[in-house]
Amino acid sequence: MERVESHASFGGRQEVWRHASTTLNCEMKFAVYLPAQALAGERCPVLYWLSGLTCTEQNFITKAGAQEHAARHGLIVVAPDTSPRGEGVPNDEAYDLGQGAGFYLNATQAPWAAHFRMQDYVGDELPTLIETHFPTTDARGISGHSMGGHGALVTALRRPGRYRSVSAFSPIVAPTQVPWGEKAFTAYLGADRAAWTEWDAVELVKTAAERLPLLVDQGDADEFLAKQLRPELLKAVCAASGHPLTLRLQPGHDHSYYFIASFLGDHFAHHAAALRA
Amino acid sequence: MERVESHASFGGRQEVWRHASTTLNCEMKFAVYLPAQALAGERCPVLYWLSGLTCTEQNFITKAGAQEHAARHGLIVVAPDTSPRGEGVPNDEAYDLGQGAGFYLNATQAPWAAHFRMQDYVGDELPTLIETHFPTTDARGISGHSMGGHGALVTALRRPGRYRSVSAFSPIVAPTQVPWGEKAFTAYLGADRAAWTEWDAVELVKTAAERLPLLVDQGDADEFLAKQLRPELLKAVCAASGHPLTLRLQPGHDHSYYFIASFLGDHFAHHAAALRA
Numbered sequence: 001m002e003r004v005e006s007h008a009s010f011g012g013r014q015e016v017w018r019h020a021s022t023t024l025n026c027e028m029k030f031a032v033y034l035p036a037q038a039l040a041g042e043r044c045p046v047l048y049w050l051s052g053l054t055c056t057e058q059n060f061i062t063k064a065g066a067q068e069h070a071a072r073h074g075l076i077v078v079a080p081d082t083s084p085r086g087e088g089v090p091n092d093e094a095y096d097l098g099q100g101a102g103f104y105l106n107a108t109q110a111p112w113a114a115h116f117r118m119q120d121y122v123g124d125e126l127p128t129l130i131e132t133h134f135p136t137t138d139a140r141g142i143s144g145h146s147m148g149g150h151g152a153l154v155t156a157l158r159r160p161g162r163y164r165s166v167s168a169f170s171p172i173v174a175p176t177q178v179p180w181g182e183k184a185f186t187a188y189l190g191a192d193r194a195a196w197t198e199w200d201a202v203e204l205v206k207t208a209a210e211r212l213p214l215l216v217d218q219g220d221a222d223e224f225l226a227k228q229l230r231p232e233l234l235k236a237v238c239a240a241s242g243h244p245l246t247l248r249l250q251p252g253h254d255h256s257y258y259f260i261a262s263f264l265g266d267h268f269a270h271h272a273a274a275l276r277a
Numbered sequence: 278m279e280r281v282e283s284h285a286s287f288g289g290r291q292e293v294w295r296h297a298s299t300t301l302n303c304e305m306k307f308a309v310y311l312p313a314q315a316l317a318g319e320r321c322p323v324l325y326w327l328s329g330l331t332c333t334e335q336n337f338i339t340k341a342g343a344q345e346h347a348a349r350h351g352l353i354v355v356a357p358d359t360s361p362r363g364e365g366v367p368n369d370e371a372y373d374l375g376q377g378a379g380f381y382l383n384a385t386q387a388p389w390a391a392h393f394r395m396q397d398y399v400g401d402e403l404p405t406l407i408e409t410h411f412p413t414t415d416a417r418g419i420s421g422h423s424m425g426g427h428g429a430l431v432t433a434l435r436r437p438g439r440y441r442s443v444s445a446f447s448p449i450v451a452p453t454q455v456p457w458g459e460k461a462f463t464a465y466l467g468a469d470r471a472a473w474t475e476w477d478a479v480e481l482v483k484t485a486a487e488r489l490p491l492l493v494d495q496g497d498a499d500e501f502l503a504k505q506l507r508p509e510l511l512k513a514v515c516a517a518s519g520h521p522l523t524l525r526l527q528p529g530h531d532h533s534y535y536f537i538a539s540f541l542g543d544h545f546a547h548h549a550a551a552l553r554a
Contacts, residue, residue, distance in 0.1 A: 007536070008528075008535065062339070063340065065342035065345065065538070068342065250285075253284075256284050258285065258291050258344070259284070259286075261286070262285070262287050262288075
């Protein structure tokens with residue numbers, strides 16, 4: 001494991017590390033923000049952030065204004081890349097399949113299955129690595145944007161007891177019912193839709209073993225709202241299942257990091273309340 | 278003048294506009310943040326931000342976390358590009374000359390003189406445009422980073438009474454004495470160093486008609502500190518001239534936007550105190 005970037009930031013350090021992932025069979029980079037408390041050796045909770053289509057580990061750390069919030073709450077923040085990467089890793093010319101579009105699932109179909117196991121990476125390998133190398137408590141939260149909002153919801157719902165808090169910005173809540181998800185799941189999981197449901201937040205809420213409260217922010221001027229995101233499907237299933245959901249439609253906001261930055265402070269407060277409880 | 282981007286952000290809007298600049302003889306883009314007060318038609322002070330080498334109007338608005346501060350203080354924030362642009366505009370292969378490296382001066386030498394008049398652009402044409410199209414007061418502040426820190430200091434020092442506040446991050450305080458400045462000034466202004474002094478903050482402080490207080494933040498782990506930035510030269514001339522200077526050396530900080538973001542709140546407070554007085 002090698003540190004490739006290190007920047008002083010709000011009394012802590014924003015770092016980027018490179019390591020050989022055994023889950024993904026390639027070299028991966030991840031970003032980690034260490035607040036002053038962590039630099040002083042104090043154990044801190046960890047908030048994981050999963051980014052959206054086309055992103056790397058850089059987008060969230062350069063555009064969201066996250067460090068100020070992490071410093072204020074004393075949280076370590078980990079932002080992985082969005083897929084396996086590199087010359088030996090399969091890819092597709094489209095922005096919404098292959099590298100940059102891992103969808104935080106474990107692929108079963110060729111040529112993807114040998115590398116595209118992002119669920120095992122973000123849910124197992126990466127947390128183990130983080131908890132070995134940095135001063136963490138066992139309190140974990142998870143959040144993300146768009147494809148990464150889907151990833152945060154699905155990862156928390158699949159692993160009851162593992163996360164104390166979860167939130168999402170503009171998540172793809174029902175990938176089995178929208179074009180982005182249908183395309184990716186067909187490629188990664190095959191044509192049998194029965195295999196898709198375990199990677200769909202709306203489906204997972206129906207049978208969730210734990211009723212972890214969901215905080216979701218969604219811009220009402222988001223160009224992907226009606227076709228790809230469809231938060232009303234999450235609202236309906238949470239109401240029917242008795243799953244606690246705070247869904248906020250933010251007037252005039254789009255799908256950009258300007259939207260994320262505007263409400264990220266609220267999400268950090270939500271996570272910190274649970275992680276520092 | 279045409280709006281090319283518009284994003285809801287912290288109760289206001291982050292916009293990007295394109296217009297034909299008569300000063301620079303090319304099409305230019307600039308970014309403008311309009312806080313909620315401005316959207317409601319209330320006149321607001323304007324803070325100008327000048328970016329560094331290689332930057333466009335995008336860097337500051339995507340990486341600095343400025344919108345939260347602008348919203349809190351009710352300031353309009355304007356971030357221009359760093360040089361004239363386009364196919365008809367002269368350029369150089371180096372990152373520190375030509376497009377992306379205007380140095381906020383008025384060039385006198387071929388082939389630059391026909392387009393590279395960034396001082397007239399940021400000091401005259403752009404403020405006139407802003408004050409015509411947006412609800413501004415006549416209170417103006419100016420700040421910037423690196424080459425743009427140089428630009429902010431020089432622009433304020435050359436125009437007594439025009440700005441109520443000025444600050445800079447990691448500024449090139451003495452371009453006539455460092456490699457970046459010597460290279461650019463030779464190209465834009467010619468070999469006669471006598472013509473250079475009117476574009477050098479350390480020289481301008483010696484004869485400043487107005488003692489506008491300077492706030493300067495500088496990271497002590499900045500890779501350009503000793504060779505290109507040399508804040509000790511500004512400190513010495515301010516002490517000798519009785520010019521008020523707050524120079525803060527920030528431990529462990531580098532030349533990046535992580536540094537700017539960490540202390541931008543202090544700079545906004547500095548500007549807001551003067552602009553809203």
